[in-house]
Amino acid sequence: MVNQSSPVGFLLLGFSEYPGLERMLFMVVLASYLLTLVGNTLIILLSVLDPRLHSPMYFFLSNLSFLDLCFTTSFVPQMLVNLWAPKKTISFLGCSVQLFIFMSLGTAECILLTVMAFDRYVAVCQPLHYATIIHPHLCQQLVAVAWVMGLVQSIVQTPPTLHLPFCPHRKIDDFLCEVPSLIRLSCGDTTFNEIQLAVSSVIIVVVPLSLILVSYCAIARAVLRINSAKGRKKTFGTCSSHLMVVTIFYSSVIAVYLQPKNPYAQKRGKFFGLFYAVGTPSLNPLIYTLRNKEVKRAFRRLLGKDEDSRES
Numbered sequence: 001m002v003n004q005s006s007p008v009g010f011l012l013l014g015f016s017e018y019p020g021l022e023r024m025l026f027m028v029v030l031a032s033y034l035l036t037l038v039g040n041t042l043i044i045l046l047s048v049l050d051p052r053l054h055s056p057m058y059f060f061l062s063n064l065s066f067l068d069l070c071f072t073t074s075f076v077p078q079m080l081v082n083l084w085a086p087k088k089t090i091s092f093l094g095c096s097v098q099l100f101i102f103m104s105l106g107t108a109e110c111i112l113l114t115v116m117a118f119d120r121y122v123a124v125c126q127p128l129h130y131a132t133i134i135h136p137h138l139c140q141q142l143v144a145v146a147w148v149m150g151l152v153q154s155i156v157q158t159p160p161t162l163h164l165p166f167c168p169h170r171k172i173d174d175f176l177c178e179v180p181s182l183i184r185l186s187c188g189d190t191t192f193n194e195i196q197l198a199v200s201s202v203i204i205v206v207v208p209l210s211l212i213l214v215s216y217c218a219i220a221r222a223v224l225r226i227n228s229a230k231g232r233k234k235t236f237g238t239c240s241s242h243l244m245v246v247t248i249f250y251s252s253v254i255a256v257y258l259q260p261k262n263p264y265a266q267k268r269g270k271f272f273g274l275f276y277a278v279g280t281p282s283l284n285p286l287i288y289t290l291r292n293k294e295v296k297r298a299f300r301r302l303l304g305k306d307e308d309s310r311e312s
Contacts, residue, residue: 009091010166010185012082014175015270025274026083032282033076039285040065043295050298056134057123060116061288063143067109068281074101075176076278082175095177100158102178102277107204108150110253113246114208115142120239121215125222149204157200160193174270176277180257201257209250216243241288248283252276 015022047053047062075098082088090098122133161179165188174181179197183190219239226232255272289295 009089009170010095010177011169011171012078012088012090012175012177013171013173014079014082014088016088022083026080029076029083029274029278030080032278033072033080035282036068036072036278036285039282039289040069042299043285043288046295046298046302050301053294053298056119056136056139057116059136059139060112060119060143063146064109064112064116065285067105067112068284071102071105071109072278072281074098074105079175079278090177095172096158096162099161099177099179099182100154102176103157104150104154106150106253107153108146109249110204110208111146111149112143113242113249114211115146116242117212117215117246118142120242121218123238124219124235153200153204157196160196164188164190164193175274178273197257205250205253205257209246212246212250241292244287245280245284249276249280252280 015025043065044062047058047065078090078094078098082090119134123130126133157179161182164182164186166182166185167187170185172181172185179193183193183197186193216239219236223232223236226235252272252275256276289299
C-alpha cells in the first residue's frame with residue numbers, strides 16, 4: 001500500500017473517463033480562472049482605492065474576493081495541466097499542500113458568507129445601530145475568525161486523511177486532492193475519517209447555512225413591514241447579490257459533501273465539485289458588479305469618468 005511516506009504520489013483521474021470532454025473543459029476552466037483573476041482583483045482594487053467603498057460590506061466583499069483568488073489558484077493550474085496532458089500525476093507533497101489549502105479556504109468561505117449575512121441582517125433589521133454594531137474592529141475580528149476557523153479545520157482534517165493506507169493503484173477519482181476522494185482511495189478502515197468528515201460537514205456547512213437562513217428570515221420579515229413597494233425593493237436589493245452567491249455556493253457544496261454513497265452520486269458530485277471550485281469564484285464578481293450600482297460607479301470613477309454619469 002501507498003502511505004504518507006510514499007514518494008510516488010497519486011494519479012488524478014479527473015474527467016479522463018470522458019476524453020472527448022477534456023479539451024472543452026480545459027477551455028472552460030481556463031476562461032473561468034481568467035475571469036476569476038480579473039473580476040476579483042478589480043473588486044479588491046475598487047474596495048481599496050475608492051473611499052466611497054470603505055464600508056463593512058465592501059471590506060467583507062474584498063476579503064471574499066481575495067479568498068476566491070487564493071482558493072482557485074491552489075488547484076486550477078494543476079488541473080489545467082492534467083486536463084491537457086495525458087499524464088495526470090501529482091506528488092504526495094503537492095497533493096498534501098493542495099488538500100490543506102483547499103480545505104482551509106473552502107471552510108473560511110463558508111464562515112465569511114455567514115459573516116456577510118450577519119452584516120446584511122444588522123443593516124436591514126438594526127439600521128440605526130449599524131455603525132455602532134458593525135464597527136471596523138469587529139469587522140477585522142470576524143474576518144480573522146473565518147480565516148482561523150479554516151486553518152483549524154484543515155489542521156484537524158488533513159493529517160488523519162493523509163495517514164490513511166491508500167490502495168496500490170493510487171488513482172484518485174477526482175480532479176483535485178480533497179477528503180472524500182482520498183477516503184474512497186483507502187483500502188483500510190475509514191470509519192473514523194468518515195465520522196470526522198460528517199461532523200465537520202455539519203459544523204462547517206449545515207450550521208453556517210442555518211445561521212444564514214435565520215438571518216434572511218429576519219430580513220424578509222423586516223422587508224415585508226416596509227409600506228412602500230419601492231422601499232421594499234431598495235432594501236432587499238442590498239441583500240440580493242449576497243443571497244444569490246449563497247444559493248449558488250451552498251447548493252453545489254451540499255451536492256458534493258452531503259451526497260449519498262453510490263457511484264452515480266459520485267460521478268454527478270464530480271461535476272458539482274467542478275462548479276463549486278471553479279464556477280462560483282468566477283461568478284461572484286459578476287454578481288456583485290452587475291447588480292451593484294455603487295461598484296459600477298466606483299469602476300467609472302476609476303476609469304476617470306464623471307461620477308454623476310447615468311447608468312446605461
